[in-house]
Amino acid sequence: MSVDTETVLRIASLARIAMSEEEAERLKPDLNDILGFVEQLGEVDTSGVEPLSVVIENHTRMREDVVTDGDKRDDILANAPVAEHGFFGVPKVIE
Amino acid sequence: MADIIDLGVAEIRDGFRGGQFSAREVADAFNDAVAGAEALNCFIVTTPEKAIKAAEEADRALAAGDVAALSGVPLGIKDLFCTKGVQSTAASHILEGFVPPYESTVSGKLLAAGAGMLGKLNMDQFAMGSSNETSYFGNVISPWKRNDGGNAPLSPGGSSGGTSAAIAAHIVPAATGTDTGGSIRQPAAFTGIVGVKPTYGRCSRFGIVAFASSLDQAGPMARSVKDCAILLEAMAGYDLHDATSLDEPVPNWEAGLSSDLKGKKIGIPKEYRVDDMPEEIDALWKQGEEWLRDAGAEIVEVSLPHTKYALPAYYIIAPAEASANLARYDGVRYGQRELPEGANLQEMYAATRAAGFGDEVKRRIMIGTYVLSAGFYDAYYTQAAKVRTLIVRDFDAAWESCDYLLTPTAPSAAFGLGDLSDDPIAMYLNDVFTVPSSLAGLPAIAVPGGLNGQGLPLGLQVIGKALDEQGVMNAGLALEERAGFTHRAEKWW
Numbered sequence: 001m002s003v004d005t006e007t008v009l010r011i012a013s014l015a016r017i018a019m020s021e022e023e024a025e026r027l028k029p030d031l032n033d034i035l036g037f038v039e040q041l042g043e044v045d046t047s048g049v050e051p052l053s054v055v056i057e058n059h060t061r062m063r064e065d066v067v068t069d070g071d072k073r074d075d076i077l078a079n080a081p082v083a084e085h086g087f088f089g090v091p092k093v094i095e
Numbered sequence: 096m097a098d099i100i101d102l103g104v105a106e107i108r109d110g111f112r113g114g115q116f117s118a119r120e121v122a123d124a125f126n127d128a129v130a131g132a133e134a135l136n137c138f139i140v141t142t143p144e145k146a147i148k149a150a151e152e153a154d155r156a157l158a159a160g161d162v163a164a165l166s167g168v169p170l171g172i173k174d175l176f177c178t179k180g181v182q183s184t185a186a187s188h189i190l191e192g193f194v195p196p197y198e199s200t201v202s203g204k205l206l207a208a209g210a211g212m213l214g215k216l217n218m219d220q221f222a223m224g225s226s227n228e229t230s231y232f233g234n235v236i237s238p239w240k241r242n243d244g245g246n247a248p249l250s251p252g253g254s255s256g257g258t259s260a261a262i263a264a265h266i267v268p269a270a271t272g273t274d275t276g277g278s279i280r281q282p283a284a285f286t287g288i289v290g291v292k293p294t295y296g297r298c299s300r301f302g303i304v305a306f307a308s309s310l311d312q313a314g315p316m317a318r319s320v321k322d323c324a325i326l327l328e329a330m331a332g333y334d335l336h337d338a339t340s341l342d343e344p345v346p347n348w349e350a351g352l353s354s355d356l357k358g359k360k361i362g363i364p365k366e367y368r369v370d371d372m373p374e375e376i377d378a379l380w381k382q383g384e385e386w387l388r389d390a391g392a393e394i395v396e397v398s399l400p401h402t403k404y405a406l407p408a409y410y411i412i413a414p415a416e417a418s419a420n421l422a423r424y425d426g427v428r429y430g431q432r433e434l435p436e437g438a439n440l441q442e443m444y445a446a447t448r449a450a451g452f453g454d455e456v457k458r459r460i461m462i463g464t465y466v467l468s469a470g471f472y473d474a475y476y477t478q479a480a481k482v483r484t485l486i487v488r489d490f491d492a493a494w495e496s497c498d499y500l501l502t503p504t505a506p507s508a509a510f511g512l513g514d515l516s517d518d519p520i521a522m523y524l525n526d527v528f529t530v531p532s533s534l535a536g537l538p539a540i541a542v543p544g545g546l547n548g549q550g551l552p553l554g555l556q557v558i559g560k561a562l563d564e565q566g567v568m569n570a571g572l573a574l575e576e577r578a579g580f581t582h583r584a585e586k587w588w
Contacts, residue, residue, distance in 0.1 A: 003465070011465050011468070013445075014464050015464040016422075016441070016444040017449050017452070017460065017461070018446050019449065027457070027461065030458055030519055031465070033519065034462055035462070037407055038407040038410050040407050041407050041408060041411070041479060041482055042474075042478070044401070046484075049481040049485060051484065052487060056294060056295045056341065056561055059342075060338075063335065068335075075197075078194070079193055079428065079429035079430070080427070081426060081430070081431070082432070088428060090427055091434065091439055093440050
């Protein structure tokens with residue numbers, strides 16, 4: 001299956017990456033090459049095979065239900081492009 | 096005495112403890128070497144003051160009689176590791192200026208063991224690449240040159256290309272790498288050094304910028320197997336902050352090193368004989384069999400029938416996980432923000448990500464988004480996850496008849512910068528021998544074996560059973576002792 005420019009733009013929108021039609025045109029052959037390459041997996045008979053979810057057996061661990069972190073507001077905001085009044089700042093979302 | 100910068104981790108540790116030189120002398124020597132190697136572009140940020148501070152502490156500790164495992168040893172840290180108070184970018188623009196308020200578990204363990212930090216090493220952006228050409232901060236140049244008199248700049252491999260180049264150039268004795276599909280092993284092979292990818296879960300991923308979380312593993316890179324064993328001991332261990340880290344005791348790998356392979360069986364996977372592989376690599380592979388036989392091992396042929404599907408499965412699974420992991424870069428909480436005049440929140444996200452990610456990162460996010468999108472998920476992602484199960488089963492079956500697998504590390508020697516950058520698939524094929532063991536979470540080592548006709552290093556890989564880092568490093572040691580690889584790049588920088 002190959003993707004057209006419109007599909008590339010739709011994926012870009014889903015991925016929240018701003019993209020012009022020219023950029024989508026430029027990216028399209030690369031994406032189609034990669035999709036063509038991975039599509040050979042269709043040859044493999046996987047009937048009755050479970051998809052892998054855990055690569056190395058591990059067990060789920062319990063811990064005491066106590067607060068082990070927190071009270072770091074200023075640390076967390078220190079890297080924000082915009083922080084105001086102890087919050088992350090973003091463009092207005094409510095009119 | 097040899098120049099300090101020619102010493103490895105064990106030699107520095109022991110020489111420092113024996114009073115042959117002070118930790119401060121070591122730090123000064125490497126700081127100078129780093130400062131003199133800007134042409135290689137190995138570092139994104141250098142931290143000479145941190146190396147000096149750790150050295151002074153080491154010197155005081157020695158005087159007080161309480162040295163730690165890595166006291167006196169300066170290291171490089173790949174820029175994928177968050178380092179408290181020091182910019183950590185994953186070689187991306189979107190994280191430019193990000194100064195973590197916390198330390199990754201692995202780098203924190205190394206520093207707590209007394210190591211100093213020389214700086215943050217350049218890499219492929221978000222660890223996506225096999226040539227170190229996707230860094231926002233420019234290509235790393237390999238210290239190696241072809242012996243044909245040409246001056247073509249070569250790739251140090253990737254994604255841990257700053258790490259590999261810095262170690263090969265003797266501007267750091269050792270450094271951290273990370274490996275998702277080969278990012279420790281392929282650059283180690285390209286630059287004639289040793290790299291270990293441990294079992295998935297051996298090292299905590301906490302504080303390592305996430306690429307593909309079911310595959311990412313930290314590991315050591317150095318100029319000897321022993322140095323890797325020393326570092327891995329300090330890096331590994333269970334971490335409350337990473338639910339996938341393994342609650343297993345950390346063996347004393349250095350003390351357990353032995354190149355006696357009597358009674359061990361080495362599998363040669365027949366599917367790794369790929370078309371178009373240079374004859375020199377095939378010859379080195381055969382030589383590797385001889386070396387391991389000489390160490391007492393028996394060689395057997397094994398089959399890993401799904402090998403050819405590992406790379407396509409990887410290029411669904413890794414981008415799928417990446418598209419989810421990289422969703423966090425939205426210009427709100429950290430890193431760069433792009434806010435066009437009058438843009439709303441959604442437009443800000445999209446503009447930030449368009450400006451902040453490089454082409455290869457965008458390609459992988461796009462592929463990942465596509466294969467996870469409604470209507471395509473089962474055909475791509477679920478099928479890839481099923482193929483991954485079959486790849487794991489292949490290895491399980493191979494372990495019925497052997498203890499380790501011997502393969503080449505990469506299908507070619509280092510290529511020139513720019514040679515493959517227009518062809519993503521050709522670039523992806525670099526990891527054809529390293530990706531299957533990544534998908535299965537298995538430990539593996541890359542060891543230099545010799546030089547090709549152009550004077551460039553070629554590597555051998557040993558893959559082992561889950562948690563058998565000791566066996567993998569022992570087989571690596573047997574190869575190292577017999578290969579006697581002492582070549583180094585002639586200094587031109």
